[in-house]
Amino acid sequence: MVSVLTGLGVVGWSGIAAIFVLLAGLTVWQQSRGRSDDDDVMPIPVPLPTPAKPVASTRKAPPAGVAMAGGPGTDGQATMLNDGSGPIDHSHLSPWEAHKLAVERRAEAFAKQRGSVVLKVIHHEFDEYVDGDTAIEAIDIIRTAPADAQIDVILHTPGGIASATQQILHALKNHKGKKTAFVPYRAKSAGTMIALACDEIVMGSSAVLGPIDPQYAWMPAPILAELTQQKSADRISDEMMILSKMAQQAVTEARRFSCDYINDAHKTDGTCDLTNDLINGGRNHDYPILPEEAQKFGCNITTNMPDLVFGICQPPPKDDPVLVVSMFNTQQKEGEAPAPAPAPTKPPVFR
Structure with a gap:
């Protein structure tokens, strides 16, 4: 043990001391940054105009x-x-x-x-x-x-x-x-x-x-509903059979309530053709x-x-990345994949 301590020499101990000083400084900086963030969320004494309507x-x-x-x-x-x-x-x-x-x-x-x-x-x-x-x-x-x-x-x-x-x-x-x-x-x-x-x-x-086609189990319901028409029952698992039936229900319900609630201003012919087309028009859901x-x-x-x-409708600001220093040994060993970089801390968002 003594030989290890003395073997480091002045340069080795100076390096270790510099690392600890750096870590202490980062700790103090992050603490002061946290206090500064807390101060930032204090309400500003600027009166807001009273809206005419809620x-x-x-x-x-x-x-x-x-x-x-x-x-x-x-x-x-x-x-x-x-x-x-x-x-x-x-x-x-x-x-x-x-x-x-x-x-x-x-x-x-x-x-x-x-x-x-x-x-x-x-x-x-x-x-x-x-x-x-x-x-x-x-x-x-x-x-x-x-x-x-x-x-x-x-x-x-x-x-x-x-x-x-x-x-x-x-x-x-x-x-x-x-x-x-x-x-x-x-x-x-x-x-x-x-x-x-x-x-x-x-x-x-x-x-x-x-399009307004419903999605069921992360799949387009109109396509999933047709599964039983494309394959015989003995080639469909019980789970997929149930999902297909439920997708059929979802499509039927979507057709009904979309037609019921669309405003008459958008029904040029007074029918449900528009909503039916937006449900079963063959378009990708992200079209x-x-x-x-x-x-x-x-x-x-x-x-x-x-x-x-x-x-x-402008989006809120992104967060600032925070430097993260690990005190553990993360040296890559021969034959190992490199360790992933730590994810930056994310801020809370507001309502």
Whole structure:
């Protein structure tokens, strides 16, 4: 033991001491960074304008550990909104809180300009979609709005659960006031159905809608439903037989409720041909339907998208990577694959 200690020499011990000093410095830096992040989330004493109408958000927050893409107005500086309401001092907010504040200010300004109740169905991440929580928030804002209030639905979503979507469609259908859907970028699948439930759809010039064929067990239900017609029963497993039967039910239900809830403004011939085509039209579920094609379907669509709506649908900022130093021996041995790099810490996201 003594020989090992003395054998390191001055240079060896100096190197070890430098490593420990570096580790201690990194620890202190990360602790101070954590305190700084905590300070950033303190509310800013800037009064917000009172909206003329209530504004609701149906954005579902994904679990911690999910990073999000960056967007404008989140650099921690004062940002001038294009609604004429003046600058917002973001210097005391975290990037995510600053983004949230900017989006809410834009939504409030849009509601004031339109004299409407704004309902946001906005999803950015892969595990965000129309679900039960989305339905509850949407139903509550619609049922508490004045009976003749104009509802503006801002959509940016990949789709969602059929039963939750049907609840939102039912609430929209029973509302007597005008309903307008705004799709600046995308409203696929269930989002397309929500848009079709409105009297008018306003799309960005490059925005997309999509087919509304149900997906069952991660497979397109119309194709899965035909399995029993393509193969004899003795060549199909019990599990696939059950899935095929359930897919047939899903397609039948989708045809019925999509036809029931589509707004008359999009039924040029008064039939269910449009929704049936969007379910069984032979298109891939991710097929993009641009405004020009949607207009050819007979949908009541315009492309005069207000700039504020583009701002409302901007994604939150990405997180900053954090340096991670391991004190364990990670030296690669001969013949072994290199060890994977540690994943960066992800920030919590806001609702």
